[in-house]
Amino acid sequence: MTYREALRLALREELARDERVFVMGEEVGVFDGAYKVTAGLLDEFGPDRVRDTPISEEGFVGAGVGAAMLGERPVVEIMTLNFLLVAMDQVVNHAAKIGAMFGGQVRCPLVIRTPNGAGNQLTAQHSQSFDQYFAHVPGLKVVAPATPADAKGLLKSAIRDDDPVLVLENLRIYTEKGEVPLDPEHLTPIGRARVARQGRDLTIVAHSYAVVRALAVAEKLARERGLEAEVIDLRSLRPLDMETVAASVAKTNRALCVEEGWPTYGVTAELAARVQHACFDDLDAPVERLGMAEVPLPYAKSLETAALPNEARLERAALATLELVPA
């Protein structure tokens, strides 16, 4: 099953399981969703459970907050993460804070799902991965599945969670295939990382599409150089599972942190700080970081590829972490 189908299955199962669950967003009904995740749901569940909205992100995210306060379980689709900025106030100042500010009297079981990422020539404003903008905020949970199984398991956990959860999907993983547990009660717990590949020579920590890249590079390093990289798929950015990361670094003694977005003040900055603290005595080399070039993403394919943390750059960063090439 593809990542996209796994997400759809999660939505279908949760819509069927719990009457309070409903889906809303731009083009989620007749059009099947901007990236076809909600295909068929309108026919199956009707327009009250699958609601097309006007182009008013702040309005319908805010309405999602309101409905969630009442105990409904809104699953809001934002066409791409880029457009969530328009609704930032509702997410950061409201969804994330209402539980604490109202003394715990109300919860906000809101899910926002949206693809992040670049690589489809969607230019500077439509290609962003500002995962850290949201992972920065106490009160929010942020998950970023990298496989079809986790796409299903994490989305289901998010829908059942009593706190607001941002589910970061990814444009380039939608078509990836993988085994997906069909048990409707199979959930992927939020806040637990996954060892995506075992290795002894270095640890590559990644999330979302960077996991796909890291696995490809790890295979290449093994094939061509006999180097075994361990790849950690974070799955959840907040809460962050440092135990799994630290256990891996204690074994390999070297860490490379990769993200698709800008590294300055990014997810990898947080990881590097935590790894150097948790693993100070284990480290044989400085923690390396890799992300996108610190520029608005160019439109041309060749420039876009060059600016992203492509496999060549990732391989070089891995070799630098191993002190086989200069950092």
Add this chain to the structure above:
Amino acid sequence: MSRRAPAPPAPPAQALAEPASLEPWTLLAPDGTLAEGYRPSLSDEELLAAFRLMLLSRTVDQRAFSLQRQGRLGTFSTVEGQEASVVGSAFALDPARDWVVPQYRELPAMLRQGYPLTRFFLYFRGHPIGNQMPEGVRVLPFQISLAAQIPHAVGLAWGLRQQGSDAAVMTYFGDGASSEGDAHEAMNLAGVRRAPVVFLLQNNGWAISTPVAKQTAAQSFALRAPGYGFPGVLVDGNDLFAVHEAARWAVERARAGEGPTLIEARTYRLGPHNTADDPTRYVDPDELRARRELDPIVRVRAYLRARRLLSEAEEEQLRSQLMDEVNAAVAEAEAHPAADRRHIFEHVYADPPPRVRAQRERATAGEEVR
């Protein structure tokens, strides 16, 4: 305003100043006849230039669509069906002082302001210079973040006032974009500050697959204007003359310091949302057929023929000229040297900080971006 085009007083200001009517104002009937008593403000020469631009736009749409299908151009949105709305309004502007602030479906308005067609092809080939405007071209680039251009237009209009100019700013947006908070906030601001701006809302029936009825419960977008304290006008967006007269009136108001105007040009998107869309999934073919009958180009052509301003043979010749023009722009864009890695770091800062400078140097030396 009364139903079908009244014999409009010249200038049509009086008719337009009344509260928005729920019937679009029409001056040129689908069969090419003018409303009784109406004399166009456009001279015959201007009218021919406007028609030429409408045809050029259609030619670009067709050529660019096929280039996109061949993988020679990125995803873009055609203008098809909205030529009267875009061209009629653009012709109310003086490119030497007024500004166009587009969404992404208004290429002909940009061209009239002096944006070179070659740049359009360069932009959709991913070249960084595609968005650069030559000196003196008063146009902002396409805006894909919906409605973000509307507050920009208001600020631009304020700025122009502050600089002592009597210029007007025309900003375009769709029925879909009108649902964004930015649209509301910008119009309210403009009303309060009497900014010299014309809000040209192109209601083309669709926002991707979302029909207008799901975008608003109101009968007309023009009805919003009184709530902001300025006039709203509903015009037949497939009528070059009606759009033009309304826009002209609105621009004059802006120049005279009377503040903003909202024009709803009710038109119809004849093509897909963009080259990645398949509208057959959601557009009723009968409706599309009926809408094709109201093609804005057909209407102006009928008028030109009746007035003997452009014969069939002359139009044939014009078409082949336009095709040459478009092909030349494509060839020029394709011959343009491709951007190299250095461009990634250009223009991010006016004064690049050390890290960016170092990255740029490495890229210039042909190394991987780091």
